[in-house]
Amino acid sequence: MRFWMLGIVIALVAITGSGGAFRLSAQTEGGQSGTSAVAAKGISGFWELSYDSRKVPPADLAPRVTKAVIEAKIKHDEHEIRYCTMLGTPFIMDQSRPIDIRQGTSEVMIAAEVFTQPRHLYFRPAHIDPKIYDPSMNGDSIAHWEGDTLVVDTVGFSEDNGLTQIPGGGFRTAQSHLIERYRLVENGSILSVTFTWDDPTMFRTPHSYEFRYYRLPVQYQPVPMIPCNAYDEARAKFLEGPGETDNHAISIR
Amino acid sequence: MSLQSSKSSWIQALSLPGFRRTAVLGAVAVGGFALCLGHATELYAQQQAQSASASTSADGDWVRSDTVGAGFEGLTADLEKTSKAVLTPEFAARLAAVPNMPRGRAFTENRAHAAGESYVVVDRPCDGGAGGGQPYNPDSSAIHIVEQKDEVLIVRERLGPRHVFMDGRSLPDVSHWDPATADAEGKVLRLTPDVGFSVGHYDNGVLVVETVGLTPGPAPVGGWKTKETHLTERYEVSPDGKHMLLRYTWTDPKIYVTPHTYTYTFDRLEPGSYALDETCDPSDPKEKYSIAPPKQ
Numbered sequence: 103m104r105f106w107m108l109g110i111v112i113a114l115v116a117i118t119g120s121g122g123a124f125r126l127s128a129q130t131e132g133g134q135s136g137t138s139a140v141a142a143k144g145i146s147g148f149w150e151l152s153y154d155s156r157k158v159p160p161a162d163l164a165p166r167v168t169k170a171v172i173e174a175k176i177k178h179d180e181h182e183i184r185y186c187t188m189l190g191t192p193f194i195m196d197q198s199r200p201i202d203i204r205q206g207t208s209e210v211m212i213a214a215e216v217f218t219q220p221r222h223l224y225f226r227p228a229h230i231d232p233k234i235y236d237p238s239m240n241g242d243s244i245a246h247w248e249g250d251t252l253v254v255d256t257v258g259f260s261e262d263n264g265l266t267q268i269p270g271g272g273f274r275t276a277q278s279h280l281i282e283r284y285r286l287v288e289n290g291s292i293l294s295v296t297f298t299w300d301d302p303t304m305f306r307t308p309h310s311y312e313f314r315y316y317r318l319p320v321q322y323q324p325v326p327m328i329p330c331n332a333y334d335e336a337r338a339k340f341l342e343g344p345g346e347t348d349n350h351a352i353s354i355r
Numbered sequence: 356m357s358l359q360s361s362k363s364s365w366i367q368a369l370s371l372p373g374f375r376r377t378a379v380l381g382a383v384a385v386g387g388f389a390l391c392l393g394h395a396t397e398l399y400a401q402q403q404a405q406s407a408s409a410s411t412s413a414d415g416d417w418v419r420s421d422t423v424g425a426g427f428e429g430l431t432a433d434l435e436k437t438s439k440a441v442l443t444p445e446f447a448a449r450l451a452a453v454p455n456m457p458r459g460r461a462f463t464e465n466r467a468h469a470a471g472e473s474y475v476v477v478d479r480p481c482d483g484g485a486g487g488g489q490p491y492n493p494d495s496s497a498i499h500i501v502e503q504k505d506e507v508l509i510v511r512e513r514l515g516p517r518h519v520f521m522d523g524r525s526l527p528d529v530s531h532w533d534p535a536t537a538d539a540e541g542k543v544l545r546l547t548p549d550v551g552f553s554v555g556h557y558d559n560g561v562l563v564v565e566t567v568g569l570t571p572g573p574a575p576v577g578g579w580k581t582k583e584t585h586l587t588e589r590y591e592v593s594p595d596g597k598h599m600l601l602r603y604t605w606t607d608p609k610i611y612v613t614p615h616t617y618t619y620t621f622d623r624l625e626p627g628s629y630a631l632d633e634t635c636d637p638s639d640p641k642e643k644y645s646i647a648p649p650k651q
Binding site: 107128141181186209214215217218219224226235321323326329331 | 415502632
C-alpha cells in the first residue's frame with residue numbers, strides 16, 4: 103500500500119472514532135466522573151439481608167467500656183425503643199426489612215420501611231463544619247467512588263438519639279468514625295458492605311464486619327412500615343413488664 | 356504488508372516529494388487533533404448535560420416557600436379563598452354528619468398563666484412517632500428528591516419515604532388495598548405512613564407522580580380522600596433551577612364536583628445543605644409545652 107494512502111486511512115479512522123466520542127450517552131446515573139458505569143448503575147435497587155448475610159467478629163472493646171457502661175447504654179437503647187424515637191445508623195443497615203438505595207445527582211439515598219429517617223450519602227469532598235453541624239442519629243455522610251467501590255465516610259453521630267448499639271459489640275458515640283465500602287459481587291446480585299468503626303473511646307482497635315445484601319427482583323414493592331405507638335398501653339406493658347425482652351438493644355448481653 | 360515492506364514504506368515516505376509528505380503528515384495531525392477534540396468534547400458535553408439536567412430537574416433538596424400555611428387551622432386562608440375543594444352534595448352531607456372529635460387540653464387550657472409558665476400545646480407529643488403529617492403534603496421542613504431511572508425517592512426529614520416507580524408499572528387495583536391495620540371488627544388500630552402507591556413519568560421534563568391507595572381522611576384545602584382517590588402531582592422546576600411549583604390535583608367523582616387543585620412553591624436549598632434530624636421523645640415533658648429553652 104502506498105504510504106500516503108495509509109496516512110489518509112489513519113486520519114479517517116481517527117475522525118470516525120472521535121465522532122463517536124461526541125455522543126452524549128450518560129455513563130452514570132449520578133454523573134460522577136471516574137465512576138464505573140456498571141457499579142453506579144447496579145447499586146440502585148432494593149436489597150435485603152438474609153440469615154446468612156452477616157459476618158461479625160466480636161469487637162475489641164476499650165478498657166473503659168465496663169459492664170456498667172454497657173448496661174447504661176443498653177438502658178438508653180431500650181428507652182429509645184419503648185418511646186418510639188427514630189433509630190438511625192447502624193440500625194437501618196441491620197434490620198429485617200429491605201433497604202432501598204438510589205443514586206441521584208448529588209447523593210445516594212438509603213431508605214427503609216422501618217422507624218428511622220433515611221440516610222443521605224452526599225457526593226462532597228468534605229464534611230460539614232462540626233462547629234455548625236448538629237450531631238444526628240445518621241451522622242454526616244460523604245461518599246465517593248474508588249473504581250467499583252462506593253466509599254462512605256461518616257462522622258457527627260449523636261450518642262443521645264436512636265439505637266446506638268453496634269453489631270459485634272460497642273455503641274456509637276460522638277467520637278465514632280464510620281467507613282463503609284459498598285461493592286457488588288456475584289455478578290451484581292449481591293451487595294457487599296464492609297463497616298469499619300473507629301472510636302478510641304469505645305474500641306481498642308477499629309471494629310470491622312461485613313454484610314452481604316441480596317438484590318430483590320425489579321418488581322418488588324415495599325410494604326409500609328409497622329407503626330410505633332408510644333401510647334399503646336399493651337405494648338408498654340409488654341416491653342416494661344417482668345422478664346427480659348429479646349430485642350435488638352440487649353442482644354449483646 | 357510485511358514488516359520489511361512496511362519499513363521500506365516509511366523510508367519511502369521520508370523521501371517522498373514535499374507535497375505528498377506534507378499531505379500525509381497533515382492527515383495524521385488532523386486525525387490526532389480530531390481524536391483529542393472529540394474526547395474533550397465528550398467530557399464537556401457530559402458535564403453540560405449533567406449540569407443542565409441537574410439544574411432543571413427536581414433532583415435535590417427543597418424547602419417550601421409559599422406563605423399559604425402548612426395545613427393547620429386558620430393558616431390556609433389564602434388557599435381556601437382560591438382553591439377550596441368543591442365537594443359533591445352527597446359527600447358533603449356525609450361529612451357533616453360525622454361528629455367532631457373532642458378537643459384535648461391543648462385547646463381548652465384557658466386558665467391564667469404566670470409569666471414564663473408554659474401552656475400545654477399538645478397532649479400527646481410525638482403521636483404518630485414523628486411521622487406525623489402526610490408525606491405527600493410537605494410542611495415547613497425540607498424534602499429531598501433523588502431521581503433514578505427506575506425509581507424516584509422523595510423523603511421528608513421524618514418517616515414515610517415515597518417510592519415513585521418509573522419503570523412503567525401500573526397503579527394497582529385498590530379494591531383489596533388496606534391502607535391501615537384494623538382489628539377483626541374493622542376498628543383501625545394503627546395507621547401506616549400515608550404514602551399510598553405511586554408511579555411516575557416525565558412530561559416534557561416535568562416529573563409527574565400519580566398516587567392511589569392513600570389512607571381515608573382529610574386532604575388539604577377542604578378536600579377528602581379515600582383509597583380510590585387519585586392524586587396527581589407535577590413538579591415544575593423553573594428554568595434557572597432555583598424554584599419549583601408543586602401542582603396537586605385530586606380526582607374522585609364520588610367526592611369532588613371538579614378536580615381539586617392547588618399549588619405550593621419551593622426554593623432549592625443552597626449547595627452544601629443537608630437533611631436535619633427530627634427527634635421527638637414523648638417521655639420528655641418539655642415536648643408538651645409551648646415554652647422550652649433550647650439545649651445550651
